Amino acid sequence: MEAVKSYKIPMDSPRDLIEEYFEVKQKALTSIMEHVRVSGKAHLDFRREDRKRLRDELLQNWRFSKHYVDSAINSVIGLVKGWITLYNRGKTREKPEITRKTVYIKNTLFSFRNGVLKISIEPNRRYLEVDLSRYEWVPKDFDKIGGLILTEKELIITVKKNVEPEAEDWASLDVNLTNITALIGNKIEKYDTRDLYHIHRVYEVKRKRIQKLSKIKPKTSETLLKKYSNREKNRAKDFVHKLTTKIARKLREMNSGAILEDLRGLKSRILNGSRSKNRKLSKWNARQFQFMLKYKLLWNSLPVKYVNPKNSSKTCPLCSGRMAAYEGRSMKCEECNTVIDRDVVAVLNLQMRGAGFPQRALNELIERERLRMSINDYVI
Ligand SMILES: [Zn+2]
Numbered sequence: 001m002e003a004v005k006s007y008k009i010p011m012d013s014p015r016d017l018i019e020e021y022f023e024v025k026q027k028a029l030t031s032i033m034e035h036v037r038v039s040g041k042a043h044l045d046f047r048r049e050d051r052k053r054l055r056d057e058l059l060q061n062w063r064f065s066k067h068y069v070d071s072a073i074n075s076v077i078g079l080v081k082g083w084i085t086l087y088n089r090g091k092t093r094e095k096p097e098i099t100r101k102t103v104y105i106k107n108t109l110f111s112f113r114n115g116v117l118k119i120s121i122e123p124n125r126r127y128l129e130v131d132l133s134r135y136e137w138v139p140k141d142f143d144k145i146g147g148l149i150l151t152e153k154e155l156i157i158t159v160k161k162n163v164e165p166e167a168e169d170w171a172s173l174d175v176n177l178t179n180i181t182a183l184i185g186n187k188i189e190k191y192d193t194r195d196l197y198h199i200h201r202v203y204e205v206k207r208k209r210i211q212k213l214s215k216i217k218p219k220t221s222e223t224l225l226k227k228y229s230n231r232e233k234n235r236a237k238d239f240v241h242k243l244t245t246k247i248a249r250k251l252r253e254m255n256s257g258a259i260l261e262d263l264r265g266l267k268s269r270i271l272n273g274s275r276s277k278n279r280k281l282s283k284w285n286a287r288q289f290q291f292m293l294k295y296k297l298l299w300n301s302l303p304v305k306y307v308n309p310k311n312s313s314k315t316c317p318l319c320s321g322r323m324a325a326y327e328g329r330s331m332k333c334e335e336c337n338t339v340i341d342r343d344v345v346a347v348l349n350l351q352m353r354g355a356g357f358p359q360r361a362l363n364e365l366i367e368r369e370r371l372r373m374s375i376n377d378y379v380i
Pocket residue numbers: 316317318319320321333334335336337338
């Protein structure tokens with residue numbers, strides 16, 4: 001199995017390459033779009049000889065390494081094919097556009113020796129050298145480097161490692177609107193995510209204010225909305241990054257894999273009827289959280305598994321009876337009258353579903369020392 005991580009390295013990118021690559025992509029797009037047939041189902045009729053002709057044309061006056069032209073053509077073909085799929089589903093009528101000035105650097109264009117990346121810019125005379133050891137956040141324990149992407153301000157580097165995920169123990173983690181509840185080493189832990197919720201709230205207020213502006217100044221408001229939405233995403237991602245790093249470190253110490261909810265079943269369970277905006281938010285947070293935690297765990301050869309979360313906050317972990325909302329954030333079992341914090345109910349059920357023993361086996365588990373202690377902390 002391959003674990004993958006990506007890192008950004010701030011960079012003064014070669015402006016000339018960035019600009020000329022962008023131009024070449026624009027030309028390639030115009031030319032390749034002429035090969036899209038739209039009678040009936042749209043498809044691309046771009047043959048080998050067409051590609052060769054385009055390549056030769058683009059290589060005229062091209063002083064950079066030739067592989068850049070190949071990568072530009074490939075990336076435009078990918079763009080056009082993606083567009084055709086959308087077009088055929090009736091999801092777009094507008095022609096595709098290239099908006100970002102990014103350069104994809106194939107692995108034939110760089111070498112990596114003694115910690116130094118050497119990227120060919122112009123054949124045999126101009127290189128971009130990056131000493132990766134200067135960037136302490138880039139791990140040293142990778143097997144190979146995947147593709148590189150150069151933007152105007154940064155180099156995005158993808159590193160890969162072969163892993164065989166294995167764990168002695170399983171932790172389960174449940175994402176809620178204002179906390180993440182976890183069962184780690186038979187102990188309940190709650191991670192406060194109110195700050196994350198707060199970030200989203202702040203931007204929601206800003207968005208509302210801008211929307212009022214949209215009738216008078218539509219262009220300005222659109223630009224502002226985009227700017228704020230990017231900022232919101234970045235701040236939220238930053239929060240989730242820090243949290244998942246902390247949790248991944250803890251799981252590594254415990255040599256524990258993670259049981260997560262299969263988010264396809266999320267809609268029915270989470271947030272118990274609160275407003276749809278919160279639900280969307282929570283789903284976004286849960287996806288981000290799971291995605292980041294997963295790749296951080298895999299990098300350390302720790303496995304991740306997904307379980308169906310259906311009714312996981314409504315089923316009694318002690319007797320499988322139905323649980324109903326009780327005071328505050330707690331749930332009460334209609335069969336055995338046990339009262340447990342709602343988030344703890346969910347995480348115990350995830351644990352049982354993922355660690356592979358049947359529902360009623362928790363009774364036994366509870367008899368065993370440690371879990372009993374920690375559950376009792378939450379039993380009112
Ligand atoms: Zn019960």
